[in-house]
Amino acid sequence: MLEQTVAKKALPGSDSIFRQQYPNQTTFLAYPNLTSPAVYFRGYLPVGSVSDPAGKNGLANLNAAMLSTGTDKHNFRQLHEIIESCGASISLSAGSLSTVFSGQCLKEDFSLILELLLEILSQPAYPQNHLERLQQQLATVFRIQAQHTGEMASQAFDRQFYREHPYAHPELGYAHTVKTISTEDLRAFHHNFFGPKGLVLAVSGGIDPQASAHLFDQIFSAWQVPEQQIQKELPPWQPLPQRLREHVPVAEKSQSDLIIGTIAPTGMSEEYQICALGNNILGQFGMMGRIGESVRERSGLAYYAGSTLEVGLGPSAWKIAAGVNPDNLDRAISKILEEINRFIQEPVSQSELSDVKEQALGSLPISLETNAGIVRYLLSLQRYDLSLDYLRELPEVLKSISAEDILTSARRYWDMDRLVIASAGREL
Amino acid sequence: MVEYPILNNHKQDPKFYSLANGLRVALKQIQTAPIVSSWLWYGIGSRNEVPGKTGLSHWVEHMQFKGTKNFSGQEMENTIARTGGYTNAFTSPDWTAYFQTLPSSALETSLRFEADRMVNSLFDPEEVETERTVILSEREGNENDPQFLLGELVQQAAYQNHPYRNEVLGSKEDLINLSREDLYQHYRNYYQPKNAMVCLAGYFDENQALDLIEKYFGLLPSFPITWSIPEEEEEITAAKNVELLGPEDANFIQIAWRSPKASDPDFFAYTLIESILSGPSSLNMFGSGGIGNRSSRLYRELIENQLAASVNGSLSASIDPGTYTLYITCRGDHSPEDVITKLNQVVDQLLTKPPSQNELDIALKQARANFAYSSDNITNQAFWMGYASSFADYSWFKDYVNRLQAVSVEDILRVSRKYFDPAHRVTGVYRSRNGASYA
Numbered sequence: 001m002l003e004q005t006v007a008k009k010a011l012p013g014s015d016s017i018f019r020q021q022y023p024n025q026t027t028f029l030a031y032p033n034l035t036s037p038a039v040y041f042r043g044y045l046p047v048g049s050v051s052d053p054a055g056k057n058g059l060a061n062l063n064a065a066m067l068s069t070g071t072d073k074h075n076f077r078q079l080h081e082i083i084e085s086c087g088a089s090i091s092l093s094a095g096s097l098s099t100v101f102s103g104q105c106l107k108e109d110f111s112l113i114l115e116l117l118l119e120i121l122s123q124p125a126y127p128q129n130h131l132e133r134l135q136q137q138l139a140t141v142f143r144i145q146a147q148h149t150g151e152m153a154s155q156a157f158d159r160q161f162y163r164e165h166p167y168a169h170p171e172l173g174y175a176h177t178v179k180t181i182s183t184e185d186l187r188a189f190h191h192n193f194f195g196p197k198g199l200v201l202a203v204s205g206g207i208d209p210q211a212s213a214h215l216f217d218q219i220f221s222a223w224q225v226p227e228q229q230i231q232k233e234l235p236p237w238q239p240l241p242q243r244l245r246e247h248v249p250v251a252e253k254s255q256s257d258l259i260i261g262t263i264a265p266t267g268m269s270e271e272y273q274i275c276a277l278g279n280n281i282l283g284q285f286g287m288m289g290r291i292g293e294s295v296r297e298r299s300g301l302a303y304y305a306g307s308t309l310e311v312g313l314g315p316s317a318w319k320i321a322a323g324v325n326p327d328n329l330d331r332a333i334s335k336i337l338e339e340i341n342r343f344i345q346e347p348v349s350q351s352e353l354s355d356v357k358e359q360a361l362g363s364l365p366i367s368l369e370t371n372a373g374i375v376r377y378l379l380s381l382q383r384y385d386l387s388l389d390y391l392r393e394l395p396e397v398l399k400s401i402s403a404e405d406i407l408t409s410a411r412r413y414w415d416m417d418r419l420v421i422a423s424a425g426r427e428l
Numbered sequence: 429m430v431e432y433p434i435l436n437n438h439k440q441d442p443k444f445y446s447l448a449n450g451l452r453v454a455l456k457q458i459q460t461a462p463i464v465s466s467w468l469w470y471g472i473g474s475r476n477e478v479p480g481k482t483g484l485s486h487w488v489e490h491m492q493f494k495g496t497k498n499f500s501g502q503e504m505e506n507t508i509a510r511t512g513g514y515t516n517a518f519t520s521p522d523w524t525a526y527f528q529t530l531p532s533s534a535l536e537t538s539l540r541f542e543a544d545r546m547v548n549s550l551f552d553p554e555e556v557e558t559e560r561t562v563i564l565s566e567r568e569g570n571e572n573d574p575q576f577l578l579g580e581l582v583q584q585a586a587y588q589n590h591p592y593r594n595e596v597l598g599s600k601e602d603l604i605n606l607s608r609e610d611l612y613q614h615y616r617n618y619y620q621p622k623n624a625m626v627c628l629a630g631y632f633d634e635n636q637a638l639d640l641i642e643k644y645f646g647l648l649p650s651f652p653i654t655w656s657i658p659e660e661e662e663e664i665t666a667a668k669n670v671e672l673l674g675p676e677d678a679n680f681i682q683i684a685w686r687s688p689k690a691s692d693p694d695f696f697a698y699t700l701i702e703s704i705l706s707g708p709s710s711l712n713m714f715g716s717g718g719i720g721n722r723s724s725r726l727y728r729e730l731i732e733n734q735l736a737a738s739v740n741g742s743l744s745a746s747i748d749p750g751t752y753t754l755y756i757t758c759r760g761d762h763s764p765e766d767v768i769t770k771l772n773q774v775v776d777q778l779l780t781k782p783p784s785q786n787e788l789d790i791a792l793k794q795a796r797a798n799f800a801y802s803s804d805n806i807t808n809q810a811f812w813m814g815y816a817s818s819f820a821d822y823s824w825f826k827d828y829v830n831r832l833q834a835v836s837v838e839d840i841l842r843v844s845r846k847y848f849d850p851a852h853r854v855t856g857v858y859r860s861r862n863g864a865s866y867a
Contacts, residue, residue, distance in 0.1 A: 010462060035460055037800040076732070080722035084707075085790040087797020089720050106797050133734050136759050140737040143677035143760065149572055252675045254568035286505035287493070293502075300561035303569055323569045325561075355510050362512015362531050365461055369529070370805040 011364055014388040017378065018209035020217075024196040024224055028216045029378040030209035031202075033371055039110045039205035039212075040371035042102035042379060045121070047193035047231050048095045049171040050314075056181055058173015060094035062134060063186050067092050069130035072123040076130060079116070088113050090120065096167055097231070097313060104371075107206040114219050121199075122223050124190060126183045135179055142175040150323075152248040152424035153257040160244040160420045161261060161317055165237050195225025202378035204371040237263065237315035240418040248424040256326045256425025260336055261319035262414050264309050268384045271409055273397055275318065276309055278406040280356040281348050282339065283307025283320055290343070291320055294335050301328045301335065313383065318413055326426035333421060340419075344410045347403035357398050364391055442629075442813055442822060445638065449650045450622025453641055454813040454822065456629040458806055464630030465529040465810035466538040468546070469818060472618035474596045475521045475747065476656045482591075483598015484606065484614045486519040487563055491611060492526065493517070494555045496548035501555075504541050511537065521592050522747045523818045529807045532631045536640050539626070543644035546619050556608045564604075567597045574676045574858045575755060581670045582682045582856040586751050590661045622650035625817055629810035660748045662686070664852040672858045678737075679758040680858040681767060685847055687752040690745035690819040696831045697843040698752070699743065703791035704783055704840070705774070706741030706754060711802035711812075711828075718801070719794050726754070729774050735762045747819045752847075764857045778844045782837035795832050 018030040049060040068090065070076045083090055088105035090113065101121070105113045145151045155170055162168035172178075199220070203212055240262075265271045283291040288306035295305035302322045310316035320340070324332045368374050381390060442456035473485050495501040508515045513530025528538040570576040580595050587593035598606075626641055664686050688694040702709065707721020721727050721740065730736040737757045744750055758767050802808055816825040 033460070036804060038797070038804060040804070077723070077728070080720065081790075084720055084723040085793060087708075087719055087794040089718070091720075104801060106800055133731070136734065136761065137731075137737040140678050140757060140759055144757070147574075147676045254571040255565065286502060286509045296562060297502075297558070300558035301565070303562055303566035323565065325565055325568060355506060358510040359512050362510070362534075363514075364512065365531065366463055366512055366514070366529060369461065369463060369807065372804075 011391045012368065012374065012377065013392045017381075017388050018213060019382075019388065020213050022217060022221060024221060026196045026199045026201070026220050026223075027382060028213050029200070029202040029382060030207075030212050031204045031374050031378060032207070032209055033204055033374070034206055034208075036206040036371060037106060038104055038371070039107050039203055039207055040102075040104045040375055041201060041203040042100070042372070042375045043199065043201035044098040044100045044379070045194065046098050046198040048097045048099060049169065049173075050096050050166040050234060051189070051193060051231050052169070052173070053185075055177060056173075056185055057169045057177040058138070058171075059181055059185055059189055060099065061171050061173060062138070062178060062181055063189050064092040064094040064099050065134050066126055066131060066186055067120050067124045069134070070125040070127050071119045072125055073119060075125070076127070079120075083113070083116065086112065090117055092120070094171060096171060104205075110207060110212065111215055114215060118219055118223060121194060124186075126186050128183055131181075131183055131186070135181070138172065138178050139175055141172065147250055147253075149250050149253050149255065149257040149424040152250055153259050153422050156246040156248050156424060157259045157261060157317070157319070157420055157422035160246050160422060161240070162315070163238065165235060165315065167314065191227075192229045193231065195228030196220060196223045197225070197228045197230070200379060200382050202375045202382070204374040204378070234314045239263070240420065243417055243419050243421070245421045247422075247428050249427040250424050251426070253425050254325070255323050256329050256423055258322045258324060258329060258332060258421075258423045259319055260333070260340070260419055260421050261317040262419055264311070264316045264318040264413065265409075266315065267313060268311060268380065268386060270397060272309075272311065273394070274401050274405045274409045275413065277353070277356045277360065277398070277401055278343070278348065278410055279307050279309040279318065280359065281352045281406075282343055285352075285356055285359065290339050291322075291336060294339050295322055295332055299331070299335060301325070301332045305332070305336075329423060329425070329428075337416070340414055341416060344407070344414050344416070347407040350403065353401075353403050353406070357401070360398050361395055364394070441826065443634070444822070447621065447642065447646055449646065449648060451641075451645050451648075452625040452817070453638070454625065454627045454817070455632075455634055455637055456809060456813060457632065457634060458629055458809060459631050461806070462532045462631050463529060463806055464532045464535050464628055464632050465527060465807040466535060466542070467525055467527040467627040467810050467814050468542040469625040469627065469814040470524045470619060471522075471623045471818065472524055473520050473522045474594055475591050475658060476618070477591050477594065478656050480602060481606065481610060482594045482602045483563070483596075484610060485524055486596050486598060487559065487603075487606065488611055488615050488619075489517050489519045489524050489526075490559050490563060491551055491556065491615070492545050492549055494552065494559065495550050496544050497550060498544050498548055499541065504545075507537060508534075508541070519596055521596060523815075525814060527807070527810065535628070535632055535637065539640050539644045542626075543648060546621070546624065546645070547648055549615060551608055551612045551615065553608050556611060560603065563597065564600070567600060567603065570597065574672070574674050574680055575682070577674070578670075578672050578680055578682050578856050578858040579753070581672060582684050582753065582854050583751070585668045585670050585854045585856070586664055586684045586686070587661050588665065590658045590748065592746070592748065592750065617654055620650050620653070621645060621648050623653060625814055627810050627813040629813065630806045658748065660689070662749055664854060667851050668854045670854065670856045672856070673861045674858055675861060676858070677860055677862055678760065679764050679860055681756040681758060681764050682753055682856040683756075683771070684751040684753040684854040684856075686852065687743055687750045687847065689747060689749050690824065694843050694846070695745065697835045697839040698847065699795070700788065700791045700832060700835055701778070701840055701844055702741050702743045702752060703794055704787055705778065706739060708791070708794045708798055709741070709743055711798045718798060723790070725774050725777075726771065729770055730756065730767060733770065735759060735767050735770055745815070745819055764859065768855065772850065775848055775850070778848060782841040785837060788835070788837055788840065792832055796829050799829050
């Protein structure tokens with residue numbers, strides 16, 4: 001029974017979320033938490049690793065790391081001394097489709113940090129010595145990753161799942177491509193793709209939204225880059241031709257990591273919500289859903305075993321992952337396949353459906369407990385072009401989803417003959 | 429006009445109570461959202477375990493999710509999940525804690541379950557055996573990480589006898605040998621009201637909350653506890669070196685010094701030393717990340733000078749003297765010895781002259797910011813009420829920034845000299861079997 005009511009006004013909506021777009025095509029979103037002495041911010045520019053040129057995999061990621069190694073106004077030491085001496089942080093990273101920046105500061109320092117953020121994004125110096133340092137650090141990371149069963153299983157999954165699609169490549173790139181990246185490559189990348197067009201910044205914390213929007217406008221409106229290019233559109237993902245299996249041998253490891261997956265719906269569509277409820281039953285609810293019950297609770301095969309429904313503007317995966325003793329790998333695969341088969345053979349029970357609907361509703365205010373949680377939600381609204389009242393409308397959407405809807409969607413996305421099974425650990 | 433939710437001041441102090449059976453209670457009202465974070469803390473952790481029985485506290489924590497004579501484990505999990513809330517538990521060297529963060533309307537559910545499993549857990553023999561493989565699997569997952577393996581060696585070397593030398597998960601040998609009776613006896617001995625504390629933070633009515641706590645916990649009996657209290661180890665007895673060879677194509681270093689117990693006044697100066705040396709530790713277990721360490725002395729000397737790929741420090745507040753540990757990933761073109769030589773120079777500097785007032789002021793500002801970030805969410809605020817009470821009392825946390833502000837540059841020098849003596853530290857090196865020359 002779906003009797004739980006959510007106090008709609010307690011959730012962020014069109015009357016409490018501030019959103020403003022500016023002539024230079026930046027967007028600012030804010031939600032107040034006026035008791036907080038701090039401000040958390042997060043945003044993105046729509047350029048990521050899919051724009052890495054051929055043979056330069058890892059360029060977007062390295063660029064993100066290089067942005068904070070110095071600007072035209074401040075060298076590395078000066079920059080980080082300013083940021084850290086006020087107890088603030090600014091972090092940058094690149095995903096497949098975007099370069100993400102985030103951080104936090106005391107509210108008294110927000111203006112200073114916002115100015116530095118623009119400086120970092122718009123005026124990088126790309127010092128050669130820091131490029132060499134970061135390339136060496138990445139070389140170490142690649143060597144460590146090669147012995148990391150979780151990372152190796154994940155990369156094997158992406159190789160098999162995406163094949164010719166740009167997402168097949170790790171966002172960090174490869175050791176042999178990262179070492180060829182030069183400051184000229186970075187400058188060209190920055191020149192082509194960095195500018196205000198498509199920049200989104202969301203904030204939450206102890207600042208008045210309109211005052212912070214005014215501050216954002218004052219600082220960011222000066223950024224004009226008429227020649228800024230738009231990232232090219234992604235090619236379509238090609239369906240799996242058959243069941244694909246890859247195991248990466250990693251010697252001397254006590255545990256093997258396993259990922260089994262299929263395609264997920266794109267964006268936060270209504271079908272995504274249907275699959276999200278189904279996924280919750282499959283591998284999340286309680287102690288990791290049906291998968292956790294079968295693999296961990298009943299069989300004791302794994303410490304973790306659950307499922308994840310990724311969300312993105314491009315193709316993304318619906319995955320089941322487990323960490324198991326190498327001797328139990330085949331048994332864990334069998335148990336998981338049994339559960340997938342059950343998931344597409346019969347509708348979920350009414351009590352399971354009721355459970356996950358109640359959970360989804362109850363979790364709405366809890367997911368917004370922190371400034372960071374609120375900001376992530378604001379960015380989702382923008383990224384997936386959702387109504388500002390999305391959360392307030394969600395209960396009605398959830399209420400309308402039936403067990404048959406979940407079965408129909410489960411069958412659309414899970415095909416026992418077209419799965420990727422990737423693992424890493426002791427040689428098979 | 430834009431209408432925002434009403435946000436009340438949440439800076440009021442928590443209130444503390446004690447039931448007749450010895451159960452301590454801390455309540456902190458925060459009326460920003462209809463959420464409550466409900467914690468139950470037990471004063472038991474791996475610190476109270478004896479040789480041959482390591483891992484008991486952590487395993488008992490797992491068994492608390494396996495059902496009582498009144499509720500199955502799944503029933504408890506699913507009931508909490510249905511509220512939209514989340515639940516978890518932690519075992520540390522000093523304590524074991526269980527929590528749920530959930531809608532305020534579900535507070536009673538949380539208290540009912542916690543009171544029930546304080547006395548009624550089943551420890552079903554079949555469940556014990558299933559969980560043995562789950563915990564061994566948890567340990568195996570950790571063993572995949574070379575830093576875990578090295579850390580285990582370093583901790584063992586940092587103590588002669590004190591149980592802080594043991595991994596909370598327990599040794600593999602003990603995990604294979606522990607019996608259902610060992611677990612149940614541990615549970616019956618330590619899980620009782622007088623060794624527990626309920627902490628609530630969030631949106632609730634204080635009188636109603638107290639009535640509920642009395643209703644569910646008030647009649648539970650307390651009885652004498654058979655304690656295993658270790659003897660404190662004030663110092664690492666000598667300079668110790670431990671080494672490990674492994675398949676990773678990289679070298680790692682861990683260096684551990686003794687740190688004062690949290691209730692020692694020197695702990696506050698030590699906190700600032702950590703900040704100066706390796707960057708400040710976050711006080712926020714459940715929110716957004718902390719402050720970077722790129723302006724710290726070790727980052728400048730090891731990372732900027734291209735000797736290491738990463739350096740981080742870890743200092744925890746503990747009941748007995750603990751350890752402050754540095755975690756360093758070496759670059760392939762420098763040996764661990766190169767890194768340690770440079771690190772020694774940085775530490776020597778700490779021992780020969782005090783930091784500048786400016787450096788101290790920066791560390792203080794960082795601490796103030798970290799303290800502010802720690803109040804970002806309700807779960808973290810409930811956590812700190814219980815955590816601070818495990819080694820001191822809540823005033824430790826409340827006065828944290830003031831205590832730091834009272835530290836002088838001379839205090840920093842004095843405390844550095846007391847604790848950072850190179851003759852009393854553990855140096856651990858994980859060396860690549862491949863030789864790790866990757867230039």
